[in-house]
Amino acid sequence: MSTSEDSNIQSQLIMKSDFPIIIYSNELLMYSLYIAVSLTYTGTAEDHQGQTRRGCYLSTPVSSMEYSRDGDIVIGGILQILLVATGDTNDFVETPFSVACGGPTFQNLKHLLAFIYAIEEINNNTDILPNITLGYHIYDVCASEVLALKSVFHLISNEENPSPNFICHKKQNLIAFVGHLLSSTTYTIAQISQLYKYPQINYGALDSVFNNHILYPSLFRTVPTVYSQFKMIVQLLTHFRWAWVGIVAANEESYLQASEELIKEMKRAQICVEFKEVIAISTHAHATTIINTWEVIKRSSARVIILYLDETQFVPFLMKGPYKLISERLWIASVTLNIITDYKFKQALFSFNGSLLISIPERDIPGFSDFMTQYILTNIFNNTFIQLFWELNLGCSQALHLRDYNCSKKKILKEFLSQNMPSSYRISYAIYMAIYALAYAMHNMNLATELLKSANKGLIGTTPYKLNRYLKDLHFEKASGEDFVFSADGNIPEKFDLLNLVIYANGTMCRNHVGRFLPEVHQIDIIRESINWGPYFNQTPTSICSKPCASGHRRTHQNGKPPCCFDCVPCSDGELPNSTDLNICAKCPEDLWPNPSRDKCIQRIIDFLSYEDLLGLALSCCASICIVIVKTILITFIKHRNTPIARANNLKISYMLLVCLKLSFICTFLFIGCPTPWICLLRQTIFLFIYAVSISLVLAKTITVLLAFKATKPGNKFRNWGGASISFVLVFFCSFGEFLICTTWLIYAPPFVDTESKTIPGIIILQCNEGSFTFFYLAISYIGTLAFFCFIVAFIARKLPDQFNEAQHITFSMLVFCSVWASFIPTYLSTKGKHMVAVEIFAILASNAGLLTCIFAPKCYIILLKPHRNTKAQLSVKIKLSKAAKTP
Template structure:
């Protein structure tokens, strides 16, 4: 049975061509209800895709007090919110307005709310076709500027936007968009209509009012003035449009659905050898209606979904104002529900003529998009479409619009100035190309050459009394270790690697310990030598032994043990410091164990302090005999440098931390070299008259006094 009514006996299988009501989607209450007319749920899908296409996330809804309209509007609102968009307002127009009782206060209040809203897009969502007349006849709505109206399919199908010239002059609606039932041709129907005249159907028919209105001809009246030559082809499209029969096409589709279902049932019956007489109970036809699938002459595929609806196909039209002030509709797109996802909405946005108020595609958002480099923060008590944009924090970036959160750059990258991209960090370290590194390297090489020259002088003049008197073996060891210490500082300069990080602190610690141990051995040698000259001196038996060499070996062994344990338990390793300098990455050596590092420095400091104490105690011995005063002063310089090193080292970062340590190494080593050996080189090279045994033993002074 084919019907356009809402209520039908439950024992029948109705196929409706005009019922759009949403409750008929309930397959429990209406299991045998089918319809070929478009449904509201599909319209909501198309609306949401249209909103997303233009980026309209802040829209208003204008509807009526009609119960069905309010229910459908609330459903639309929920669907819009579920899609991630927002509804700024839902304005409900009183029903009495449509009964010609005009509630001006309510209309004015509604118009005021619509006008003040930030929403530029307003959806007219109703099944009452008089609602758009608000914008044509009432000043409160006519004066609303800067709004883009979207008209639902229920209103457009009643007004029939597809018929040119049927929309009266209404400037506010110019540029509006609307969903309309897609046009489809019924084969032969137009030719049939053009072929009939008043005498074709002598019995009453739906064409009787048309003959009477168009030709003042009533074929059924007793006094008929029909000539028999009245033809529908003589009428203009304004009087009778034969190209746009929307509900007629739905009826046509419904009949063909029923025909296909009956045909399929007939085929099944014949294949099983049953009686070919089409006698059946109405409920038996349900299965064949449900499985119907065919294509219309226009290429549209017809089948029923699980709710008994056919696939929706809408035309999207743009209302354009003509020269005479009337509005005409221009198709600018379509919505095909049965198309694959992502291809359902087809729209030619460049063909749209917007209202003259807009010079480009209107924007309808609560908050403008957050540009890359910013992130969204929600506003209290506001919908998700209303937000503030705040710049990304230090070290973070966002490269999309409306980013929910900023992202951190990789460790080796840093955000650019706009925080919308990450750039590779500049790797910095104390290099030889760096002026500071070049100066320190030059100083280190210079002092290592000086140490080598002094060592060469001592080897050349090894048989002179001065060199012999100052324990030349210890002097060789001290000078060689100082030369290596100066060269060792070069390992601290340049790009840090795994090997250099492992070696530089350990090598420096061991070599420098040998140097300080040699100084300590020199100081102890002075004590032994002085005590041996005293009558009944207890240390006289140690004179001539290799105590000094054993002392250097013993003291150095302690540092070697510390370094070996350090390298085995927690060795240094190269790392990138990405936190100290903004936008840069410092390549440095992580010392691994801080305790081990300061143990190495502390052990050297302990030996230096011990050397200072020993040398200080014997500082008043005759200058010509010993070097205690030189050792005392060199240890004073040494301790001063390393005591100041600790706070300076802790307060600097990156390459300057390395520079501080190199400076401490060079300064303390230069102090030892200068204080201990420069006076001796002066005597050896410039005052050979003082480099005699008699002068060193003090006998020259005794001779002169006699």
Template sequence: MVPNDGYLYKALIQLLKHFGWTWVGIFFTDIKSDYKKRELTELITSNGICVEFAYELDWKELKRESCWACVIQRTTARVIIVSVPREQITLDLASIHGHSRFRRIWILIVTSYKDPVFHYGFSEIFNGSLAFLISGDEIPGFEDYFLSANPARYPEDPYINSMWLGWFRCSTPQMSDAPGIKDSMLGDCLGNETLASVSELRPLDLRVPSSVYKAVYLLAQALHVLLSEKTSHGAPTEKARLERELNPWKLNHLLRNIHFTSSSSQEEIYINKDGEAPGQYDLTNWVVPPGEREGQVNVIKVGSFSTLTPDQLIVNDSAILWHPTFTEIPISVCSDSCIPGYRKNSREVEFSCCYDCVPCAEGHISNTTDMETCIQCPEDQWPNDNRTICIQKITEFLSYEDPLGQSLAAVSVLSSLTVISVFMIFIKYHKTPVVKANNQTLSYSLLLSLTLSFLCCFLFIGRPQKVTCLLRQVTFGINFTVSVSCVLAKTVTVVIAFNATKPGSKIKKWVGTRVSLCLVLLCSLLQVGICLVWLISSPPFPDYDTHTYTGKMILQCNEGSVSAFYTVIGYMGFLSGLSFIVAFLVRKLPASFNEAQLITFSMLVFCSVWVSFIPAYLSTKGKYMVAVEIFAILASSAGLLGCIFIPKCYIILFHPEQNTRRCLTGKH
């Protein structure tokens, strides 16, 4: 009638999980079989709970004052499971009162234990402990029977005689003839006293009697059915004969088919196919109320467990009274829970419950406690400071709201206005010798390309879009190619003009604007062809760089083909280098052709800017990479404007007396 230990162990596991106790110790007392010890230990560990120690006690060790209490002192487990038989709990743990400072939560596996009444010091130690006890149902008439029983009614019952000896300290006439009973300190009693008159008698604990009652009642039902079947057609004498011939083994099959409901508790009583009766455990809390005399412990029911629903343990947390040392539900873990933002890192020990909490790596989060691994954020997101949630990364690009973007935009506008001003001056003074002597068509073409070069900087500022990514490098490359081609054409024009003045020269027919314009057109068309191949094969596109900066993603234009980009830059570098070499070779021509000196300086500035641009461009990221390219465009364009046109504007505006043919030819 008592469920097997397997159900009790299931209830124990659910209790440990309910309170989150993953670090426990076990005391076995007087267990003869190692199988039961291994069964309980393996069951606990297989459910993710670690057993710090499993210590076996026996009475001989306790009498030698073995250091089993040292085990309690050393352990960090706050919950200790005690697996003991009913009759030995007060025996084997007698010395625990000397170690009352070892505050622990004791879980007692004492399935058939009666109401606990401890000796001095016991109740203090077990105050607040938990125990699983077999449920005890009310038995109709049992309490009245128990309280009215006495030696006078049952003179041959030895249990009643021993109770009278203990409670009333007297011997009844029925005990007077028993050997060893006579004692000078014992009085005489009539034997008709009842236990109802004993004020110290505690309320009856019906846990054990209830199981006995069910067993007897079940057997009585089986006997009744069996005898009823045998005598249904027989005479009374036949019934007496059958009773004499009845053997216990004949009841085996019948007991499995008996099924009835208890009249008091409405509980169904039967034996299943495994030969077990369904039962129920009470989860009890052993409490010493304030003011109670030493040794008294109240057993409070705080939960229940039924073998019919073995996966459901009912616990009433609010009804549990822990030891006064604990101000809240005790915690028994080897390692504290890892808070969100951290993950478990197993230690090199045998216990899986022992671990360290380490922060999640960059780009990872943990949003619950005790996570084994952290979760990686998507590429466009990043963990918050606590690494508990993923938040959107800050998008970075060179915007007009950025002071750097505003500064570069302002310089671009001022520079383009300066070029337009120079252009207006040249148009106004287009008939003066200074303007005429410098190939007006090339000068105007160069000024127009410089204006567009300054303005193309606006394609680099602002949020990168598909259109701006396609146009920015192509526009910049073609404009600068036109500018450098115009400078190269100017240089070639100087060389042709100088050689055409020599007697017998055959290149007089090349003097004029036709050669220079064809050179500009040819050089520019070649750059246009490179850009078209680039746009067709692998065009630039908006892209996010999520790896360069922590917590940021850079919105930039992916150049598509890096080789095509550097081909455009390299072609411009080739033209500028060629212009520089030619201008340098003719820098010492007569004063009437001194523009070669200005071109030499302009190409020196231009080449210096773009040679330094490449390492600077490769060493920067994000908006600063774009700013470096804009600076190179502005600086190289300003170099061409300042070295070629500003000196001429200075003569036109401030020294008009030098703007004469005589001064220009050096015949003054």
């Protein structure tokens, strides 16, 4: 595009600047003067033929800045070039003041030039729309819905004084609309464009209402829908564990609805909102409302604040509030807020240093930077907007430029552009792609229907409407090699970038790329080390209502507060906080137990009476010693079997008793070590049966001695009962009863290996379950009955001659047995685990030791230490002395 062509671009500005501004602070005064100066320009502009025409001042209280260039086909642009719309509140007592625009920024200048650059680039490209020249008619409506409505009617009627519902020219070359940045203004434009079935491509409004193709069948967007950023915001909060946030939203339907939907998404992710403040969208909103919002922010404990508004609401919110008093807050700006960083009063943004901004993706526009530099330097006094930006941002007016060499426009502009020229673009790229989408759709339509012929006749009637079908089916390859295609909702794929606003000490501002949202997997990728959290935080900030509960604690909701505010209560033994619901505790599986830090379940310790255990080792040593003693006594008796004292006490019964005692001691080893099914099945029954045999032998021994002395009397009926056979018969029948009990026990309720995990926290006790305690106590009771009879018989036989009499020793042994087992039962019932097994082993050792000591210790004493008393002569003397003592 040549310089002469640039100068032919028509620009017209018709504005009224008589409006009052309310001053609230020094910063607001600067802002007000900034807007007021930018609104004082009216004048003339040249058309594309170079002829001058006088500006037309409408009687209606609206005005707008426009840029146009003729072409075979015209694209209408309704953009936000100047930042804000301003005017006093009308009371309709007098003629309403004009709605006017102000606030030129370099950022919005790029949007205008991207529109123009795309048109020029397409016109110079013979592969797109050959022999067709695209023109444009661009209106700057800033953030005014009134100006947007007027501009739409201007474009449709093709008259300076718009006539709604009338097309005043047969040749109408308007094909489509591009605009606007804001949802509210886009909605106003769409009400008219959809009525006349004009295609409209939006480059900034993300409101999901535009997804409804029944209401908006010909509206397309080169940006994703606003709701697609909800997942990104929620994942951003979740990533940094920010569960306690505040929201500031504009008092506009689209923002209020979107913020409510965001709150619902955050609730699903267990993120709570401490407050939601709504601010008026008017520039002249009362300062008290905004100050109250800042007071709420100041008092709140939430450190993360989400802004759901655009720059037209952000500026008064920023300027009218005590932003300098607010510190230690992290701001998250939704994609609707495109923070401007080139204001003269940008020091107000220092409170937002370190903020995170969600933005549409950044893309490169080949050749655009050179075009923009050349265009700005060439048209500084031909383009009204550039002139405004030059004078208000760089401090030079045209008069000053003529007088002051240091105010050289090229010198200052080149320096400014070299410092601020971006290498890639966001909203400007969305505008650029909107123009190319229309161009490719028209190119496809031209191939099918000869669009040029329709254009020469005027695009009146169905031609613009037919373009919608080609837009829906549009598919082309961008300069970057990516495919461009509209989704079924008329949007582009859901992609967002995460930016970090950094303000350096010298006032330099930049927006660093620190992450992106990946729509394919619906996840956010964050470069944490690249984030600068600003001067208020030396590490990643936290924003929570309540501190996380320590391990092993569950949450209890604080009454009257959101779910994120809670107290912590310890979980019961064996429980951990539920991983999916931290408000409840869940038990660990049966074989698991909380670890010491109580953050996970670990394998329980399996406990049983083992040989590695000190108690098990001590009991096994005692049993081994007892076995050695029994074996020694048995060897002694065998060696001295022919001595009178050994023969006088039924030697065979003594042998059998010693063997049974030895087996009983051996049985204790079945109770030590890891229980197995066979050990559990046999250990109680074998021991009880062997012990029953032992008591039966003692009983038989006592009865045999008693019968022997009774049978010595002439004519005694017990005379025929003598001999060894009676002893074995007694042992058999007494033992058979225990045999029946044990056999029945094994058949109907056999013992088995069991685990018990409730007694000792964190420990699984591996033990033998007796199967039926009824049979267990029945077997013990049967042995106790035998012992009782043995005690009675021994008591009766206590008056027999001392040399033959074991009754006294047996009586003591039975007393020991009864004492041991009587104390065993309550102790056994009151202990658990390996200690219960140890109690039973101790009872076995004690009762066996009682029998061994009371019955065999006196005999071993005589045999080994008093052999002179172990003779027949001594035996005869003892018998005679005993009889003499009993004779009166």
